[in-house]
Amino acid sequence: MTDNFKRSGIGAVGVLLLTAASFLAPAPTRAETPNLSGFWEMHFDSRNVPPAVLTPVMANEDKSVQYKLDMFATRWCHFFGVPYVMDASPIDILQNLNGKEIVIATPVRNPARHIYTDGRTHVNPDVFDPLSNGHSIGHWEGDTLVVDTVGFSTEGMTSIPGGGRRTPDSHLVERYRLVDDGNRLSVIFTWEDPKVFQKPHTYEYRYFRAPNGTEAREYDCNASDENRAKFLLDVPGGGLK
């Protein structure tokens, strides 16, 4: 009897302890999602980019056209935009604690990418001023962040890895997912644009988590620098046809 009473007494204390523990446990403030925040680097083996299947018009276009477009944007320090900024290593992802937005900052002088994850839809194109980064909205599908982007401008470095270019009609879907125990970040890009691609163009980047203490860089751009301008506009090897 006494032993039973002791056991029940200790059991009651155990219940008290568990109750206290559950009361003190942090209450979840939002659905648990993977934390993508931090600096991510591109390495030599970060890109798996197959050639795009272009429309006949794009496939037959003089290759110097895209070269000139990109060099012009670089020479004049235009905003580079997506997809170029996703190559500007290291990228810094800031996933807001309140779950409403994810920002991707890069070292180039370019506006950061804003990915709205607050449930909003795309802005009405009738009132939307196109952007080099486009208008991005995101949502989570399990452990994957799915980002949908439209509303691109013609501003910046418009070439797309694998071929083709970003246009105001382009539609980009990205799927962000942590792999390798969170040490790498897989981003699968899929571009659609009926005037550019015969079928959706998909490629994957894998970013490596940067070491702790990684600092942001600022790669400045000075359009008034004559030597820089000469370097960028003089075509090596004798020029283009």
Next chain:
Amino acid sequence: MAFLRELAMCLKRLIVSVAVWAGVALAQTSPSKTVPDLSGFWERKDEVGGGNFAGTFAGIPQAAVKPEVIEEAKRMAAAQARGYVVSFASKWCLTNTYPFFMQHSAAWDIAQTQDEIALVPEVHTFVRHIYLDGRKHPDPKHLMRSVNGHAIGHWEGDTLLVDTIGFVGGGGTPGGGRVGPMTHLTERFKLLEGGKKLSVTFTWEDPAFYLKPHTYEMTYHRSDPGTYAFEEYCHADDPVQGGSVVQPPQK
């Protein structure tokens, strides 16, 4: 009775243990759960002026700068009056140095994580990174100067305290102050009116320019829900933009 005393002592020890454990647990979890949420878009509004935005600078004190700084400003103003172009920054779309975007009419965005806060502008400059992970400023020998400087922050109650060094310099502050390579900036970010407003108090120090610390406060209004970022283009190749600053024939 002995059993009851034993049980009472056991309960007392356990309750004390739970209390201590709970205190430790709260101390560990409270910083991440209780820091104010600064994230979102913020913008300035002319509350005291005629709506032409000039009123947003009302109340900003004049910086107490050294006599040689005043003399240089007078020389530049006189040269400008004679037709000398003081700056071609807008013609060439040069990078805006800090704190330019903090006093600009364009909204700016705060992205906030546990270890970092970023101030994200729309204008021609870089994102400002404020590290909250406990790191220190780099050794001056290894400091890479930047337009936004090297910024580290920590929370003191409901206030985010940010300490910045390592500016490239060359810019100015409201109130006539200067920013140079050795300038030290302290900022205090604090939410007001239940989070509808954000107060930022700037304190600039630099013996090369200031006779005493230059302190002023700016207040920002939380933008409407659904606000989204623009991109403020600047095309130096555009003859119109390039013509924004035309140097007249020099005398």
